[in-house]
Amino acid sequence: LRSWRKSASIWLFAHFVGVPVPWHAVRQTDGAELLAYEHQRLLVLGAAGEHVPVVLAFDGFSLTTGDIGPTLDHLLFTMGDGERLPLMCAASADLAAFHTRGHWHGGAQTRNVTWNGEHFARLDFEERLQPGMALPTVQVYDALQLLLSLARYLQPLGPDAVRAVLQAYADGGTGGPALREFIAHLLPRLGWVSKLAAWSPRLDRSRELMRLRTVLEGMTAFVAQAA
Known part of the structure; x- marks a missing residue:
């Protein structure tokens, strides 16, 4: 469940x-409703052959699922800078393939993606983004969630790593053009945030701004590839 402040942010x-x-979709106040929604999504995705937790028990008030391995965030945290990019690109391509099969996640951050050495899997499906949003929009949102959650690991590698992760998504499925078009419209907004923060020496030197600027440069290069 989320507080009003968290939902608003x-x-x-x-x-x-x-x-x-x-x-x-973001104002989550009914725990039983959220569990029922997630339970239904797990059943549908599992029946479609997707890698999601197996439902072991559900009584309307609690949901028990099987283990699907360590999270992507944990694995990247334990790896060195020089080892991370192939796994990040693979995760991006896997998300693109998931989308191409007609699905969406709704919580595609690294904490909700796992890797067991053979395949990626996904968890946390309580976000009620459909019905209410068009599927291509939800899928672009997934891709942005994944990219931004990777920013802490991408920043030390530079903009080329950001571009590589985005290109892996474009090469991994059919959603590349939609993502590239969306990012092209997003860049001015993110650039405005970067310029505004430059007025504050404290913000200008913050890790968050360094990460944002790395992502911005990588996004710009990704969009320019199609020009």
Whole structure:
């Protein structure tokens, strides 16, 4: 469940980047409803052959699932800078293939993706983004969630690593053109944030701004590839 403040921050960020997430999707106040929604999504995705946790038990009030391996975030944290990029690109390509099969995640951050050495899997499906949002929009939102959650690991590698992760998504499925078009419209907004923060010496030197600027440069290079 989310507080009003947390819900508002998620809603504002999504709308700032141009994703019209419905308020009811982020304002999570009914635990039983969320569990029922996640339970249904797990059953549908599992029946479609996707790698998601197996439902072991569900009684309407609690949901028990099987283990699907360590999270991508944990694995990247334990790796050295020089080892991370292939795994990040593989995760991006896998998300693209997942989208091409007609699915969406809704929580595609690294903490909700796992890797067991053979395949990626996904967890946390309580975000109620459909119905209410067009599938291509939700899929672009997934791709942005993954990229931004990778920013802490991409920043030491530079903009070329960001571009490589985005290109892996474009090469891994059919969603590349939509993502490239969306990013082209997003770049001016993110650039405005970077320029505004430059007025504050403290913000200008912060890790968050360093990561944002690395992502911006990589996004710009990705968009330029299609020009």
